[in-house]
Amino acid sequence: xxxxxxxxxxxxxxxRIADREARRILDEHLxxxxxxxxxxxRELADRLGVxxxxxERLKPPQVRVGNQNRYLxxxxxxxxxxxxxxxxxx
Numbered sequence: 001x002x003x004x005x006x007x008x009x010x011x012x013x014x015x016r017i018a019d020r021e022a023r024r025i026l027d028e029h030l031x032x033x034x035x036x037x038x039x040x041x042r043e044l045a046d047r048l049g050v051x052x053x054x055x056e057r058l059k060p061p062q063v064r065v066g067n068q069n070r071y072l073x074x075x076x077x078x079x080x081x082x083x084x085x086x087x088x089x090x
Contacts, residue, residue: 029063029072029075036072036074038071038072039073040068040070041055041056041071043071044071058079058080058083060075060076061075061076061079
């Protein structure tokens with residue numbers, strides 16, 4: 001079922017929920033950024049001891065700054081822990 005299949009009032013509510021969630025995630029990232037630096041893809045790869053290509057394949061949480069992606073090490077580590085837990089549960 002596509003979003004366009006829903007009535008306008010339902011689509012509007014879905015959009016409000018998505019906007020609220022996007023704001024929550026951005027606020028969370030901004031709060032974390034107060035305490036740690038934003039990393040480039042290369043810096044993140046170096047910190048994790050993997051290649052840039054591995055970072056690209058993993059698609060960790062990122063924030064677009066201009067035309068570049070930036071990463072918070074704590075958010076990436078959290079992402080990797082959740083990913084590992086899901087893989088162990090399967």
